[in-house]
Amino acid sequence: MINTLHFSSKSDLSLLDRIKKESQQIGYFNLPNQDTSYIDNYLSQLDALQGLDSITDVVVVGIGGSSLGAKAIYHFLKPLNNLSRQLHFMDSTDPIAIHNACLNLNLESCHFLIISKSGTTIETIAIYKYLIEVLKNHSNNQHPFTFITDQGSKLEAHAKTKSALVVNIQENVGGRFSALSTAGLIPLALAGINIKLLLSGAEKVQKSFFEAGYMQETLLKKAQFYAENSLTYGINSIFSYSESLKYFNHWYVQLWGESLGKKQKNSSFNVGLTPIGLIGPKDQHSFLQLLAEGKRDKTVTFIKLESFDNLLKIPEDTLEGLEALDIINGTHFSSLINMQADSIIESIQDSQNIPLDEITLKKQDAFSIGQLIYYYQLLTSMVGDLLNINTYNQPGVEAGKNILINKLKSIK
Amino acid sequence: MINTLHFSSKSDLSLLDRIKKESQQIGYFNLPNQDTSYIDNYLSQLDALQGLDSITDVVVVGIGGSSLGAKAIYHFLKPLNNLSRQLHFMDSTDPIAIHNACLNLNLESCHFLIISKSGTTIETIAIYKYLIEVLKNHSNNQHPFTFITDQGSKLEAHAKTKSALVVNIQENVGGRFSALSTAGLIPLALAGINIKLLLSGAEKVQKSFFEAGYMQETLLKKAQFYAENSLTYGINSIFSYSESLKYFNHWYVQLWGESLGKKQKNSSFNVGLTPIGLIGPKDQHSFLQLLAEGKRDKTVTFIKLESFDNLLKIPEDTLEGLEALDIINGTHFSSLINMQADSIIESIQDSQNIPLDEITLKKQDAFSIGQLIYYYQLLTSMVGDLLNINTYNQPGVEAGKNILINKLKSIK
Numbered sequence: 001m002i003n004t005l006h007f008s009s010k011s012d013l014s015l016l017d018r019i020k021k022e023s024q025q026i027g028y029f030n031l032p033n034q035d036t037s038y039i040d041n042y043l044s045q046l047d048a049l050q051g052l053d054s055i056t057d058v059v060v061v062g063i064g065g066s067s068l069g070a071k072a073i074y075h076f077l078k079p080l081n082n083l084s085r086q087l088h089f090m091d092s093t094d095p096i097a098i099h100n101a102c103l104n105l106n107l108e109s110c111h112f113l114i115i116s117k118s119g120t121t122i123e124t125i126a127i128y129k130y131l132i133e134v135l136k137n138h139s140n141n142q143h144p145f146t147f148i149t150d151q152g153s154k155l156e157a158h159a160k161t162k163s164a165l166v167v168n169i170q171e172n173v174g175g176r177f178s179a180l181s182t183a184g185l186i187p188l189a190l191a192g193i194n195i196k197l198l199l200s201g202a203e204k205v206q207k208s209f210f211e212a213g214y215m216q217e218t219l220l221k222k223a224q225f226y227a228e229n230s231l232t233y234g235i236n237s238i239f240s241y242s243e244s245l246k247y248f249n250h251w252y253v254q255l256w257g258e259s260l261g262k263k264q265k266n267s268s269f270n271v272g273l274t275p276i277g278l279i280g281p282k283d284q285h286s287f288l289q290l291l292a293e294g295k296r297d298k299t300v301t302f303i304k305l306e307s308f309d310n311l312l313k314i315p316e317d318t319l320e321g322l323e324a325l326d327i328i329n330g331t332h333f334s335s336l337i338n339m340q341a342d343s344i345i346e347s348i349q350d351s352q353n354i355p356l357d358e359i360t361l362k363k364q365d366a367f368s369i370g371q372l373i374y375y376y377q378l379l380t381s382m383v384g385d386l387l388n389i390n391t392y393n394q395p396g397v398e399a400g401k402n403i404l405i406n407k408l409k410s411i412k
Numbered sequence: 413m414i415n416t417l418h419f420s421s422k423s424d425l426s427l428l429d430r431i432k433k434e435s436q437q438i439g440y441f442n443l444p445n446q447d448t449s450y451i452d453n454y455l456s457q458l459d460a461l462q463g464l465d466s467i468t469d470v471v472v473v474g475i476g477g478s479s480l481g482a483k484a485i486y487h488f489l490k491p492l493n494n495l496s497r498q499l500h501f502m503d504s505t506d507p508i509a510i511h512n513a514c515l516n517l518n519l520e521s522c523h524f525l526i527i528s529k530s531g532t533t534i535e536t537i538a539i540y541k542y543l544i545e546v547l548k549n550h551s552n553n554q555h556p557f558t559f560i561t562d563q564g565s566k567l568e569a570h571a572k573t574k575s576a577l578v579v580n581i582q583e584n585v586g587g588r589f590s591a592l593s594t595a596g597l598i599p600l601a602l603a604g605i606n607i608k609l610l611l612s613g614a615e616k617v618q619k620s621f622f623e624a625g626y627m628q629e630t631l632l633k634k635a636q637f638y639a640e641n642s643l644t645y646g647i648n649s650i651f652s653y654s655e656s657l658k659y660f661n662h663w664y665v666q667l668w669g670e671s672l673g674k675k676q677k678n679s680s681f682n683v684g685l686t687p688i689g690l691i692g693p694k695d696q697h698s699f700l701q702l703l704a705e706g707k708r709d710k711t712v713t714f715i716k717l718e719s720f721d722n723l724l725k726i727p728e729d730t731l732e733g734l735e736a737l738d739i740i741n742g743t744h745f746s747s748l749i750n751m752q753a754d755s756i757i758e759s760i761q762d763s764q765n766i767p768l769d770e771i772t773l774k775k776q777d778a779f780s781i782g783q784l785i786y787y788y789q790l791l792t793s794m795v796g797d798l799l800n801i802n803t804y805n806q807p808g809v810e811a812g813k814n815i816l817i818n819k820l821k822s823i824k
Contacts, residue, residue, distance in 0.1 A: 064697025079508045093693055093752065095724040095745035096491045096776070097655040123693055125737050126726045126748060133727045158733030175697075234707055235647070235686060243509040254698035261702025272706020274647060276688065281505055281535055284809065285476025285587075286666035290673025292808030294684020295646055312507040314538050315545045321570030325537050327820040333507035336538060339819050340505065340812075347811035364508070396704030397696065399759035400752075407751050408739040 001205070001362065001371040003218050007355040009228075011220035018385055019378070020210065026392060027172035028377055031180040032203035032370075034170070036196065038182070039189045042146075045165055046111070049143040055111045056085060058190045059101075061131070062115030062183070063091045063123045064254060065175020066148075069184040069373070072251035073198065074191055076244045076369045080309060084192030093123050098130065107138045111190070112145050115183050117175050119153025122404070148183050174392050176255045179373050194366045201370025209378055222357065223379055226299065227386030230273055233355060235298040237276040237291065239283065241341040242305050244364060249277025252376060259380045261396070262389035271387050281340045288344065296353040303359045303372075304341050308334035413617070413774065413783040415630050419767040421640075423632035430797055431790070432622065438804060439584035440789055443592040444615035444782075446582070448608065450594070451601045454558075457577055458523070461555040467523045470602045471500045471513075473543070474527030474595070475535045476666060477587020478560075479503045481596040481785070484663035485610065486603055488656045488781045492721060496604030505535050510542065519550045523602070524557050527595050529587050531565025534816065560595050586804050588667045591785050606778045613782025621790055631790055634769065638711065638791075639798030642685055645767060647710040649688040649703065651695065653753040654717050656776060661689025664788060671792045673808070674801035683799050693752045700756065708765040715771045715784075716753050720746035 023029035046052060060067050067089050074087045090101055112131060116124045128145075135144055147159040151168040159166045173181045180202055189195050208215035226236065238252055253275045261272035276298075278287050291298060312333045318326055328336065348354050359375075361368040384391025435441035458464060472479050479501050486499045502513055524543060528536045540557075547556055559571040563580040571578045585593045592614055601607050620627035638648060650664055665687045673684035688710075690699050703710060724745045730738055740748065760766050771787075773780040796803025 063694060068698070079512055081512070091694055092655050092691075093745050093749045094653075094655040095720050095722040095749070098745060099722055099724055100491055100493070120734070120737060122737070122740060122748075125731075125734060126740050126743075126745070129727050129729055129731065129740075130724070130745075132729065154733050154736070158731050161732040234709060241506075243504050243506040250698075257699045257702035257706075261704075261706030263705050270705055270707050272702050274686075274688070274702065274706070274709070276686070279504075282475060282503055284812065286480070286662075287669045288812070289806045289808040290669035290684050290686065292673075292811070293675050293682055294669075294673030294686070295682050297646060297686070308507050310507040310511055312511055312542065315541050317541055317544065319537075319541065319570050320573040321566050322532070322537060324566070325532060325534070327817065327824065328534060328538050328541075331538075331820065331823070333505050333510060333538070333542075335823075336534075337505045337507070339816055343816035343819060344812040346815050350811070394701045396701040399704070399762070400696065400700070400756040403758050404751055404755035405739065407755060408743065411743070412739065 001368060001375070002360045003215070003357060003375070005218065005222060005357045006349060007225055007357070009221040009225035011217045012224060015220055015223065015382060015385060016216065019381055022381060022385070025172065026381070027170050028174070028177035028180070029206070031170065031173070032199050032206050032374065034199070036185070036199070038167070039185060039195060042165065042167055042186060043189065046146065049165065050111060050141060054109055055190070056109040057088060057105060058085050058187055059088045059090060059105065059110055059112045060115060060187050061090045061112055061124055061127050063121060065178050066115040066117060066121070066124065066183055067091045068176070068247070068251040068254050069179025070187040072248040073179065073184065073188055073193065073366070073369050073373070075247040076364065077193055077366060079244050080364060085190055087187055087191050090127050093126060098127060102134055107135060108141060110144065113148055113187055114145055114155070115148040116155055117150050117169055117178070117183070119149045119155030146186070148186055176258055177377055179251065180370070197366040198370040201367035202374035205371050205374040205378070215375070219375070219378055219382065223382035223386060225355065226273065227383050229355070230271065230387065233297060233299045234272070235274045235276060237278055237298050237300045238303060239278045239280050239300055239344070240303040241280040241337055242364070243279065245303060246279055248369070248372065249279065253277050255376060255380055258394050259384055259391045260387060260389070264388050265390065271389060273383065280344070281337060284340065284344060291354065292348060292351060299355045300348070301357050301359060302341055302345055303361065304338055305364055306360050306362050309364055310334060413780060413787070414772045415627070415769060415787070417630065417634060417769045418761060419637055419769070421633040421637035423629045424636060427632055427635065427794060427797060428628065431793055434793060434797070437584065438793070439582050440586070440589035440592070441618070443582065443585070444611050444618050444786065446611070448597070448611070450579070451597060451607060454577065454579055454598060455601065458558065461577065462523060462553060466521055467497060467602070468521040469498045469500060469517060470599055471502060471517065471522050471524045472527060472599050473502045473524055473536055473539050475503045475533060477590050478527040478529060478533070478536070478595055480588070480659070480663040480666050481591025482599040484660040485591065485596065485600055485605065485781050485785070487659040488776065489605055489778060491656050492776060497602055499599055499603050502539050505538060510539060514546055519547060520553060522556065525560055525599055526557055526567070527560040528567055529562050529581055529590070529595070531561045531567030558598070560598055588670055589789055591663065592782070609778040610782040613779035614786035617783045617786040617790070627787070631787070631794065635791055635794035635798060637767065638685065639795050641767070642683065642799065645709060645711045646684070647686045647688060649690055649710050649712045650715060651690045651692050651712055651756070652715040653692040653749055654776070655691065657715060658691055660781070660784065661691065665689050667788060667792055670806050671796055671803045672799060672801070676800050677802065683801060685795065692756070693749060696752065696756060703766065704760060704763060711767045712760070713769050713771060714753055714757055715773065716750055717776055718772050718774050721776055722746060
């Protein structure tokens with residue numbers, strides 16, 4: 001993974017010191033170094049209960065941080081078609097979406113992961129209750145559920161009454177920072193993703209950052225620039241040039257938005273950096289015009305794959321009437337998509353006041369996505385520190401939750 | 413469709429006059445009243461050539477405005493499971509996405525719509541060239557392609573050399589305003605969507621707006637507010653409470669971003685309103701925190717379905733350990749999702765400086781989505797007028813295109 005900044009900024013080592021201190025308390029920092037033997041234990045236990053060979057599909061029932069991390073990593077790797085099980089995500093209370101999800105699954109060969117950090121997420125428990133009923137009628141499987149939740153939660157207590165498998169989320173790991181915790185790794189391991197490779201990608205960025213490697217200066221500079229210019233450039237867009245990064249973009253939106261949209265400590269001043277996820281070349285035909293000529297309120301990060309595991313080529317055929325487009329003949333699609341990215345970068349570089357940087361991932365593998373996930377978590381922590389906010393809470397969503405609970409109580 | 417504004421604004425009838433004048437030149441305004449007999453003619457011709465019964469899947473090869481409109485409408489209606497053919501969209505140059513799309517299709521029973529307004533869109537022609545080669549080896553179908561393009565384009569000239577079916581896009585209809593043109597209606601008709609119902613929804617909004625109906629004052633006020641406050645509230649987010657509106661959000665992002673991100677007429681001042689598409693309740697666990705406590709730079713429009721065509725209910729089961737969540741028992745998922753929306757609306761209303769409005773669609777049908785599409789096109793035209801920009805061009809994307817063409821030429 002290479003990150004090139006096209007703007008200048010300073011790196012402040014006191015920020016590094018504060019992040020080092022924070023890393024002793026906040027759980028996600030040390031996840032790359034976790035002992036993963038619990039995953040093998042879990043798989044053995046599940047094998048004993050349901051028989052791993054009988055499981056073709058794994059359904060993650062979870063919303064927000066309980067699904068976005070696994071979804072991002074899974075969809076980055078799935079197009080390579082080398083995974084052992086399909087993952088599905090039930091993350092909505094839309095009745096038609098729930099109905100169709102159940103309709104399209106072979107329930108008998110599914111295993112369901114009920115993931116809720118707090119253990120009382122209304123959406124997740126509502127879907128879980130519905131699934132219990134559906135499975136009663138459509139499956140003889142005695143152990144279709146695993147529960148992934150914080151130690152001591154009500155969901156854990158419930159699971160124990162059913163003698164179901166429970167995996168706890170590591171301590172002090174917030175939902176949006178949980179991609180590399182049990183909440184992400186258990187579903188990904190079931191899909192057959194190489195967890196060790198994923199974590200070693202994250203570890204490489206971790207070491208490089210904390211041990212004065214290449215990532216240290218780059219990340220310090222980028223965070224400093226984003227925080228210092230947050231009033232001018234309040235929108236941070238990512239332009240990913242691979243279809244497989246679509247759900248990575250969603251994950252980024254949650255990580256960035258929910259972490260950095262806050263009232264400042266010791267004041268009630270509202271600060272916030274707004275994340276936007278784009279996919280190239282598609283969004284060259286959509287959002288690009290706004291980026292190129294609209295208000296100068298956006299930074300943009302281009303993410304590219306250095307190499308695609310695919311040799312698809314545009315054939316050398318001349319089409320009558322379209323001879324002018326023979327310029328694309330013989331070009332690999334992988335070259336075309338990267339040339340498209342480079343062309344936009346060049347065209348925007350010439351404009352004033354569009355701060356941009358480039359991230360190049362070596363290839364579409366678990367190592368690279370592990371790097372990218374950890375990189376963005378570090379960046380988020382640093383910008384949160386500089387904005388003088390609590391990066392790890394989400395008090396702004398409580399009011400809506402309480403109103404919903406009152407509404408539900410009042411219709412009883 | 414009901415639209416309730418929770419902010420105050422004035423309605424300026426001179427804006428209405430200017431839009432009336434504009435509607436005589438810009439093609440999209442009159443699409444609801446088009447004669448659709450060409451669709452029946454087209455279907456008959458295609459039947460004669462390939463046999464409609466033999467077509468199970470329709471593949472739209474098009475990018476940006478050539479696919480987003482059909483995609484938005486199709487995905488709104490598809491979950492109801494009453495369509496006659498599946499639509500697929502090839503809108504990327506990602507080699508692995510192209511490869512997998514071909515792998516997962518039964519090519520023999522597909523029909524391909526090559527859609528390009530200009531007729532020389534590089535991505536679309538590249539995929540078309542690749543498909544010609546793939547079909548040579550995997551299909552005996554002599555007429556797998558229909559071409560949808562502007563009259564007189566190079567793509568039309570090419571199609572004629574092949575004696576292939578061509579449908580022209582109506583005059584003066586820009587890509588992002590083409591959902592209800594041939595570019596949208598041909599694929600949607602092939603999917604079995606009720607085109608007349610779709611257009612009559614659009615027509616209802618059209619009449620209501622131009623003939624001093626309910627929509628006139630609402631739209632005039634909303635446009636005025638968005639334009640007047642564009643420097644304060646530079647981000648316009650949509651929070652859609654139905655999974656089926658996911659691609660409507662994408663369509664909105666293109667329409668809004670590409671239309672309203674511009675240099676002002678008679679000056680080089682960069683203006684622009686930034687669109688964001690959210691899906692509830694999912695994004696309550698993601699973007700909501702930023703909306704609720706972040707910088708006050710966002711308006712938000714909640715879109716809800718008044719009724720879901722589905723009676724799915726949360727079962728009346730008490731779960732040991734989770735008794736506290738019995739409050740959700742017996743609730744329809746359709747009530748739950750709308751209560752979730754209402755709770756967030758209430759919680760944000762109390763905050764200062766988050767201008768919000770609500771759109772309620774009667775149901776998940778072609779009429780409602782026709783209304784919504786036309787409503788947003790009108791709103792875009794009005795805000796563009798007030799911002800003093802050309803709403804209908806996209807000069808900012810030309811530089812990148814030219815650099816790409818030079819890159820392609822230089823590697824020959």
